[in-house]
Amino acid sequence: MKWLKFAWLNTLRNRRRSAVTATIAALGTAAILLAGGFALFTYQALAQSSARTTGHLIVGKPAQFERDEDTPLQHGLDDVDALKAKLMADDAVRQVLPRVEFSGLISNGEKSTVMLAAGIDPDAEFAVKGPFLTIKSGKVLPGGERNNIMLGEGLARSLKAAPGSSLTLLASTTEGALNAVDVTVVGVFSTGIADIDKRLVYIDVQSAQKLLVTQRVSTLGVFLDRMDSTPAAQARIQALLPQLAVQTWLDQATFYRSVKELYNRIFGALGLIIGVIVVFVVTNAMAMAIIERTREIGTLRALGTLPGQLVRSFALEGLLLGGSGALAGALLSVAVSVALLVFPVMMPPPPGRSVGYPLQVAIDPALYAGTLVAMLALATLASALVARTTVHKPVVDALAHV
Incomplete structure (x- = not known):
């Protein structure tokens, strides 16, 4: 617990940089959750529409x-x-x-x-x-x-x-x-x-x-x-x-399968890009923090602090930055999803259709849990990898760093 408190106090040493890092993580998380929620809502609506059109099962020769x-x-x-x-x-x-x-x-x-x-x-x-x-x-x-x-x-x-x-x-x-x-x-x-x-x-x-x-x-x-x-x-x-042959609604839902395959590719690529951006932002922030504290690291090493303990401390800093940003992004996503229910926004008609549809975003617990865990893991791993090189630097070189 003391290491977590230590990491939290370290994040407050440069509040502007920490705030920028957490904000980018929040926006990235919100973007992933809103895009994923929109895709899930689309899947659910198309699935219900397909099943309602043909029946959940179709019986024929x-x-x-x-x-x-x-x-x-x-x-x-x-x-x-x-x-x-x-x-x-x-x-x-x-x-x-x-x-x-x-x-x-x-x-x-x-x-x-x-x-x-x-x-x-x-x-x-x-x-x-x-x-x-x-x-x-x-x-x-x-x-x-x-x-x-x-x-x-x-x-x-x-x-x-x-x-x-x-x-x-x-x-x-x-x-x-x-x-x-x-x-x-x-x-x-x-x-x-x-x-x-x-x-x-x-x-x-x-x-x-x-x-x-x-x-x-x-x-x-x-x-x-x-x-x-x-x-x-x-x-x-x-x-x-x-x-007789008994098919499901999915067997005849060609449009549903095509849309799902397309959206999976689009939003999968979007999530990957956002994840990479968040990793680079957290990595850059932690790299700057570590460079600024190189002499401090040398002093801690001279006092007997183990490299593994320092890596853990920096990893916890990344965890706090990424976690606070991811949590804020999740709350922002929930707020936007609820707002769309209270204040409906109509989308223009998609290709081939003559009427629009309400823009809604699904709030899926599994999607939120997976995204938050992924963000925490990426931020923690990025911070740990950046810290490894410096904490293993010879104590004399670290103390002489300018």
């Missing part, structure tokens, strides 16, 4: 995930009600949503354009997923009614359609023939991604199956009680349905 279909629902699921009953028997399963995916043409009588359609169970879909769409006009698909659709904002604009408009859907049936059905627009929505809004159509499952002349569905989305249940539930359901 193996060919559905491996090969393209020659005709709609070629690799679709049969006996959907029986499959849903088996899946709902699992304690972790909260809801199972059928999905019919197909493409075709949509026409207003004067103009036809390509569509990407999704047949859904409206009541269950919006109850489980919540407000995953922004309704621009009209309402969401009503349950129990047939031949109603919702259009993406860009597609509605292209067709000059609005709630109440009558349109026609054309698609190939499961036998390869053409079929058409007249539908009524009940709502116009936006997903926040302009390219998707130019093509996407939502229709109820029964109307989609009638158009395609089939009772199949493309996949079943399985929603669980929590995200952490995904691996265990996948293993149970795969054992229950060995003839």
